[in-house]
Amino acid sequence: MSAQAALSIVGATRDYAVSLHGERRTLRALRGIDLEVGHGEVVAIVGESGCGKTTLSRLMLGIEAPTSGTVTVAGKPISSYHRIERAGLIQPVFQDPYSSLNPRQTLGTIIAAPLAVRGEGNARSRQAAAEEMMQAVGLPPHLVNAYPSQISGGQRQRVAIARALIVQPRILICDEPTSALDVSVQSQIINLIGALQKKFRLTVLLISHNLAVVYHMAERVAVMYLGMVVETAPTEQLFANPRHPYTRSLLDAVLPPTPGRRPTWSEAIAEPPNPVDPPSGCPFHPRCPRASDICRSAMPEPTRGADSMFRCHHPLESMA
């Protein structure tokens, strides 16, 4: 682990006990994650539902502890921080600003809540800080006494961002920050997160299934499949020259708003496997056009490049 990492995850696994048809089973949501995020870096985590993206974000927020492995923030294990100290370092922005804001609190109270929890200042100074933060995220300060129901979806997401940033955290974890919003509003939130990231030199973890948004915002992408990172690379490189067949199929599924391109559809069913009953060997082999015998029996070891990694027995060709 390098000293300058803002966030470092080593060998993290997370198991849940589940019951399948009355039988006790283990659901292995994360199966050994290694991920290092530098200060001020914007890293995207992509993958289908159920791949463990959100479990990983809960580990990074310290809401849950890994079953094994470590999560380190600013050089210390995340479990060694006090809850309040941790919240000052790392803050979330959730997907749905309709359910993540308390409908009975005013925007000022919501945004200043982290300060109140920390016992910083008095009611008046917290209100002033909230108004300043509202300005920074493009909310008119006169809304400070308004309730979430009185503002639009885009404004609510601005409130969520203001609340996250008021304690000046170093790391922001954005879990699908735009997918509940309309297209015209999405772009405002994307612009806003980009501007704030530069202004406050924030480290941003962007969890998303929208690869166009990821391409636009992230410097580096980690592709997850069934609880593992199967490929990571700088964004341009990953989009231009994916090595893992799963990354390729995700990129092929992107539908750009430009006419004339009917994607190469394979309409055959190819759905993610059940994490309670994962396939042997490489978890992607049941869906993989390149799968061979070794893929069915052995998990591929990571192949590392200068700043990239993939796990595949039969990778796509490198064009570099």
Next chain:
Amino acid sequence: MTALIALEDLRITIPTAQGRVLQPVRGIDLSVARGETLAIVGESGCGKSLTALSLMGLVPSPGRVSAKRLTFSGQSLIDLREAEWRELRGPRLAMIFQDPMTSLDPCYTIGSQMTEVMRTHLRIGRQEARERAVSLLARVGIPSPAARLEQYPHQLSGGLRQRVMIAMALSCDPDLIIADEPTTALDVTTQAQILGLLARLQDETGIGIILITHDLGVVATMAHRVAVMYAGQVVETGDTAAVLTAPAHPYTEGLLQAIPTPGRTARGALLGSIPGIVPPPTGAVEACLFTERCPYARPVCAVPVPLVPLPGERAMRCMRPLDERAGEPGYAALSEVMS
């Protein structure tokens, strides 16, 4: 080509308890031909879903539908009685909803839900309906279809549930399918599979499809023609390729600039954004409804705007033609001001 469905000046009004009248749909003209896919695209609250429901006679009470013309295969759908709607819904017109979990009944097996529809409308026996259900599931690409009939909706993944919905929609050989955000709840990889399936079924059957979506990527891949809706009106319509490559209405232009597109928008650059919010669906239309959010708005826009035909079977609802707006600062200027 004769229109499968044609509507002129469709309006939907909803009286509220406070004595106001909401007008979520304020005068829409559309038509869909056999074998054609028309996409209706717009943001939340633009009236696209209510428009779709009105074609199925499903606008919830106390909403009221009126139109100069609303015909399906030449038959007027205005003021049909419920019994007459039931003759159409299922056998002639079918609908696929966004969330297949809430549109399938969790208490009944896939088989019983599928056969109920066919036994009611096609008046066939239990055994025949079951055989048809098996072949329908096979046709939408579901493996071991006979076994699936015994399963309950919760035992299927989202993609499989949506395939079941499509199989049910096809079960009585309808002429038109209305698909309301059919892939919005699905993963991108599953979305591609479902869209591919719909396209293939259309090629095989010549069915007409009305695709309701907010996703211009889905429009680009699926639709022959597109109607862009804003605040209860169609603001632009035409051939999909033409509209998406050279949008004529400022709103369409704004939507396209707001979408990050690898290869077209620069990474990390400011995206265009449309300031402000949609006007409330109340009161008479006295000006262009988009004027408050439009970078090209001028005093001339303070009148109700008609849908003006353009060359190439296109039309748009804007007082300022494209060549007149050319060179004026557009959305880019606005988004710089905002950030």
